[in-house]
Amino acid sequence: MANSPLTPGVVPGRLQPDDYTRNFADKAPPLTAHEAAVAADRCYFCHDAPCVTACPTAIDIPLFIREIATGAPAAAARTIFEQNILGGMCARVCPTEQLCEEACVRMTAEARPVEIGRLQRFATDTLMTREGHPFMRAAPTGRRIAVVGAGPAGLACAHRLAMKGHEVQLFDARPKAGGLNEYGIAAYKTVNDYAQAEVAWLMGIGGIAVTNGKALGRDMTLDELRAGHDAVFLAIGLGGVNALRAEGEEKAQVVDAVDFIARLRQAEDLSTIPVGRHVVVIGGGMTAVDAAVQSKLLGAESVTMVYRRGRAAMGASEEEQHLASSKGVRIVTGAAPLRLLGDGAVEAVEFAYTRETETGLELTDETFRIRADQVFKAIGQKLEGAPEGIALSGRKIAVTGPGRTSMSGVWAGGDCATGGDDLTVTAVAEGRDAAEDIHATLMAEG
Amino acid sequence: MADLSCDFVGIKSPNPFWLASAPPTDKEYNVRRAFQAGWGGVVWKTLGEDGAPVVNVNGPRYGAIYGADRRLLGLNNIELITDRPLEVNLREITTVKRDYPDRALVVSLMVPCEKEAWRRILARVEETGADGVELNFGCPHGMSERGMGSAVGQVPDYVEMVTRWCKQMTRMPVIVKLTPNITDIRLASRAAHKGGADAVSLINTINSITSVDLDLMAPEPTIDGKGTHGGYCGPAVKPIALNMVSEIARDPATRGLPISGIGGVTTWKDAAEFMALGAGNVQVCTAAMTYGFRIVQEMIAGLSDWMDRKGHARLEDFVGMAVPNVTDWQYLNLNYIAKAQIDAETCIRCGRCYAACEDTSHQAIEMTADRSFVVKDQECVACNLCVDVCPVEGCIEMRQLAPGEIDPRTGTEVPAGYANWTTHPNNPGRKSAAEQGLE
Structure with a gap:
């Protein structure tokens, strides 16, 4: 294993063992009790607080921060979990600088928000390290509900339903529950196998039976689920990856960023993950940043992220962009891939600069090439395997209100359904709200 | 540059910022450092009778309340008067005064309500060359249980009596330090005035329990599972002190009686407020105990800067200026x-x-x-x-x-x-x- 960042091609083990530990350590280490006290003291306890409005799950942020400030972090955690049972993961992965922290009045006051995300983590970590589960199940209702997909939406829905006293069958196509929390988020955002620990903790409510390795359409049909359950919640995510539609896309070492991220997350030993010497990531979202940064952290000599529009249009938040830049990722904007070059495996990507016009984005004649022995595609995911007969809107399952689909008894939420941003926190809100609606519907039926 | 020099009942100091009688002024080492830092004067921590010194508790002496970011807003203490031998204190007072003739050095005193006891201590203090004495009729804890401190300050007749004794028995200016643990501060100040006091100083600390330890179910500070009320001071008591200073300043019965303002003075602005309400100088303790002696530099610079902006050349130009605006x-x-x-x-x-x-x-x-x-x-x-x-x-x-x-x-x-x-x-x-x- 004498590889280095300069070794040509796509190879594992470019770094020394210590480098991996250091590079993939917690991106934002937890606040100490003292740091949390200082941070909490900055909250003004706003009336009808803008941070709450900005939170898709509407956590009562001023209340939980006041609970931290007064030495009751477990109470703070309950305040969080009542609205968002995945508040622990959201504290780690939410783009808070675009949500609660952007809305914080301290931004107006002094351009430095209360550290809501880190305080949320402080509270949730405190409670989750204690024994037991903070919520009690209601008396059994005798109703059975199938939840398809154990990602954030499915987990939030399952938990809320179980809490209401329903029996939940939770199915997932992958070997582990967690969805993108487990397979789709950069390792340094969720260290120490947090996604699995969180799932195990969430299951502490009881009444949720998890079946892994079962995919809708492959191993079971919606009709079967409907027949065997009082309601079905679809949270199947976006299983497909958008194609580049550029010449040479089929070349070796041109791969989906989500697969790379998933593989990395599942690796026992990061030094076994091959990475290119010169990596090009095409796309401008969170997935693109996660792939680009982790390529760099695995020892790639050069990593370039190329996005077809301008910086402001990037899906990745400003903080994510800064993170990428600080790790040595070069960000090129306003350029789209024309063709991938190489004999068998990719060797370079040719891009054309783009221009915004009234009719959309146009390619200019100005082109350039970037060396690449590994290319990650991160231009978005798409719905795959939507059940027959369910109405779509655009490329997602059409829902109205709290996740109602065109089929009676079938709800949907998370990335696979219309509405909201494709964020963990949005998925949690949709799962939770669908559960409330399912509960209300089933109980009204008597 | 404004002239900050201060003449308080004939005691001169380069600025109006004195350290109050309290732990910071208990010994030569501290007082020398305070003078080096720039304090205009000190009131030496209260001396008691000759003989075996008082003893202090060997557990926590202070309790606190906090504002945001653990900013200390209020402090309470159960420390008694000096627990060092009288002759050591007197010797140190003598040498410090000798080395700092331009600074005010007043000695706080507390002995039993017996004329001879006061005579003895006053004679000893006079020998040190100290500039004056402050009669401690204020401490609300410990000594009050023994008939001293606030036990005296709460009875106007005693205040008058002891003040009169002292005025008869010493040539030094006599400042009477008042307790706020009464219903009407004017009764005590009138008594001091009648007894011939050169000035009053206020407020001493306020009876208080800062908090309760919910594990021990005991007040803090807690000594072996028990607590007692202590004397409360710091920024939290400033409003109470300002009111009491103003009450005396506008009382026709004591009009013109010099006042040394004490109680939560933390910044130059606090000092200016006390002085606007009639205090001729201020005494500081908690702020120094929280941040160290260096804060006096901010106080001097800030007061001087404000006086320049307002066109006050000397302290007398604004002392008492706000008194006519205090009304019913x-x-x-x-x-x-x-x-x-x-x-x-x-x-x-x-x-x-x-x-x-x-x-x-x-x-x-x-x-x-x-x-x-x-x-x-x-x-x-x-x-x-x-x-x-x-x-x-x-x-x-x-x-x-x-x-x-x-x-x-x-x-x-x-x-x-x-x-x-x-x-x-x-x-x-x-x-x-x-x-x-x-x-």
Whole structure:
């Protein structure tokens, strides 16, 4: 294993063992009790607080921060979990600088928000390290509900339903529950196998039976689920990856960023993950940043992220962009891939600069090439395997209100359904709200 | 540059900032460091009778309350008077005064209410060359159980008696330190005045329990599972002290009696406020105990800068300036009508003014969907709560309605001139204009 960042091609083990530990350590280490006290003291306890409005799950942020400030972090955690049972993961992965922290009045006051995300983590970590589960199940209702997909939406829905006293069958196509929390988020955002620990903790409510390795359409049909359950919640995510539609896309070492991220997350030993010497990531979202940064952290000599529009249009938040830049990722904007070059495996990507016009984005004649022995595609995911007969809107399952689909008894939420941003926190809100609606519907039926 | 030099009952100091009698002034080492740091004077920690010194507890002596970010707002203590031998203190006082002739060095005293006891101690202090004595009639804990400290200060007759003894038995200026643990501070100051005191100093600390340890179920500070009330001081007590200073300053019975202001003085501004209310100088303790002696440099610079801006050349130019403006409620001008006004430019849209007004006051602030906050003049009584809870200084201000303007709350014209409760029609005991001597 004498590889280095300069070794040509796509190879594992470019770094020394210590480098991996250091590079993939917690991106934002937890606040100490003292740091949390200082941070909490900055909250003004706003009336009808803008941070709450900005939170898709509407956590009562001023209340939980006041609970931290007064030495009751477990109470703070309950305040969080009542609205968002995945508040622990959201504290780690939410783009808070675009949500609660952007809305914080301290931004107006002094351009430095209360550290809501880190305080949320402080509270949730405190409670989750204690024994037991903070919520009690209601008396059994005798109703059975199938939840398809154990990602954030499915987990939030399952938990809320179980809490209401329903029996939940939770199915997932992958070997582990967690969805993108487990397979789709950069390792340094969720260290120490947090996604699995969180799932195990969430299951502490009881009444949720998890079946892994079962995919809708492959191993079971919606009709079967409907027949065997009082309601079905679809949270199947976006299983497909958008194609580049550029010449040479089929070349070796041109791969989906989500697969790379998933593989990395599942690796026992990061030094076994091959990475290119010169990596090009095409796309401008969170997935693109996660792939680009982790390529760099695995020892790639050069990593370039190329996005077809301008910086402001990037899906990745400003903080994510800064993170990428600080790790040595070069960000090129306003350029789209024309063709991938190489004999068998990719060797370079040719891009054309783009221009915004009234009719959309146009390619200019100005082109350039970037060396690449590994290319990650991160231009978005798409719905795959939507059940027959369910109405779509655009490329997602059409829902109205709290996740109602065109089929009676079938709800949907998370990335696979219309509405909201494709964020963990949005998925949690949709799962939770669908559960409330399912509960209300089933109980009204008597 | 303003002249900060201070002459307090004939005791001269280069500035009006003295360290109060307290732990910081218990020994030569501290006092020398204080003088090196720039303090204008010190009141040496209270000396007791000759003989076996008092003992202190060997557990915690202080308890605290905090504001945001653990900023110390209030401190309480159960420390007694000096627990070092009298002769050691006297020797140190002598050498420090010799080495710092330009600084004020006053010695605090507390001995039993016996004339001979006071005679003995006064004679010893005179030999040190100290500039004056301060009679400790204030400490509310420990010594008061033995008939000293606040036990004396709470009985005006004793205050007068001991003050008189001291004035008879020493040529040194006598400052009488008063306890706030009484209902009317003027009774004590009048007694001191009658006894011939050169000045009063106030306030001493306030009876207090700062907190309860909910594990031990005992007050803090806790000594082996038990606690006792201590003396409260620090920024939290400043409002109480300012009021008491002003009460004495405007009391006709003690008019002109010099006052040394004590109680939560933390910054130059606090000092200026005490002095505006009639204090000739100030004494500081908690701020020094919190931040160290160096803070006096801020106090000197800040006071000097403010005096320059205001055109006050000497302390006398502003000492007592605010006293005429302290009055009784009944004389406040009821024709003064103001309305809160929120500056949208500096507003950070936290909504605290709205919550406070809507939940607990007069429902006089309107909140729009885009979080703009506007005062409803027809509801606003100018209570000032919105100003007080706003995190942005100067964002909300009170605008005075001019005479002739219509007050939207009452629908009536703002009257010109002054009118107070004494003549108000709702006052069953109102006086006619003739009775008031206005005709």
